[in-house]
Amino acid sequence: MQQQHRQPELVEGSLPVFVFPTELVFYADDQTSHKQVLTLYNPYEFALKFKVLCTAPNKYTVVDATGAVKPQCCVDIVIRHRDVRACHYGVYDKFRLQVSEQSQRKALGRKEVMATLRPSASLELPSLRPQDEERRIKEQIVDSEFFEQTAFQTGLLTMVILRT
Numbered sequence: 126m127q128q129q130h131r132q133p134e135l136v137e138g139s140l141p142v143f144v145f146p147t148e149l150v151f152y153a154d155d156q157t158s159h160k161q162v163l164t165l166y167n168p169y170e171f172a173l174k175f176k177v178l179c180t181a182p183n184k185y186t187v188v189d190a191t192g193a194v195k196p197q198c199c200v201d202i203v204i205r206h207r208d209v210r211a212c213h214y215g216v217y218d219k220f221r222l223q224v225s226e227q228s229q230r231k232a233l234g235r236k237e238v239m240a241t242l243r244p245s246a247s248l249e250l251p252s253l254r255p256q257d258e259e260r261r262i263k264e265q266i267v268d269s270e271f272f273e274q275t276a277f278q279t280g281l282l283t284m285v286i287l288r289t
Contacts, residue, residue, distance in 0.1 A: 140234030142224050143168065149220070149240040151206040158246075159209060163202045163238060165222060167194035172227040177202060181218040184208040185240070193227060206242060213242045 143166040152158045167173045177190040188203040204220070218240045223232040243249065 140169075140224065142222055142234040142236035144222055144236045144238060147238060149204065149238060151209070151240070151242045152244070152246045153209050153211070153214070153242060154245045154247075159206045161204050163204060163220070163222070164199050165194060165202060165224075166199045167196060167224075170196050172196055173224045173233075174227050175200075175225075176223045178221040178223065179218065180220075181216075184213065184218065185220075187220075194224075204240070206240075209242060211244070214244050215241060217241050 145164050145166070149161050149163070150158070151161070163177075165175055173194045175192055175194060177187045179185055179187065184206060186205040186207050188205070189200075190202075192200060192202075194200050202222075220238045220240060221235055222238070223235045225231060225233050
């Protein structure tokens with residue numbers, strides 16, 4: 126009798142999601158920063174569908190907020206800040222990228238990306254508060270280490286090297 130290779134059942138919310146960058150910073154005085162790109166990577170052997178949610182949908186336009194990513198490919202998601210006013214300076218909004226298998230409804234994984242509007246890049250302080258900077262660095266290290274391990278195992282190492 127021949128054994129069939131079955132993929133293990135994925136638990137809802139347990140699939141790692143790979144998105145770059147992990148934070149979006151818009152600058153009121155720099156119109157070129159009002160449009161930014163999130164890249165969603167799929168290092169898996171199966172297609173994913175995705176959905177982008179936001180805590181402040183009135184402030185942003187997400188081009189193609191839903192879609193699909195072929196196996197071992199990536200897609201770019203364009204996000205535009207459309208409400209650039211001083212009352213929004215320093216406010217943190219969240220984008221959540223949810224992914225699921227192409228044929229399934231349940232969300233297998235999700236990743237949150239912080240977004241903020243700042244008045245000017247030239248007024249930017251050299252560093253955030255120490256605890257915020259430390260948290261951001263740790264998240265980037267954990268994300269990049271895990272992605273590189275996964276990429277190496279699936280043959281995407283060249284893509285990781287090209288993107289960094």
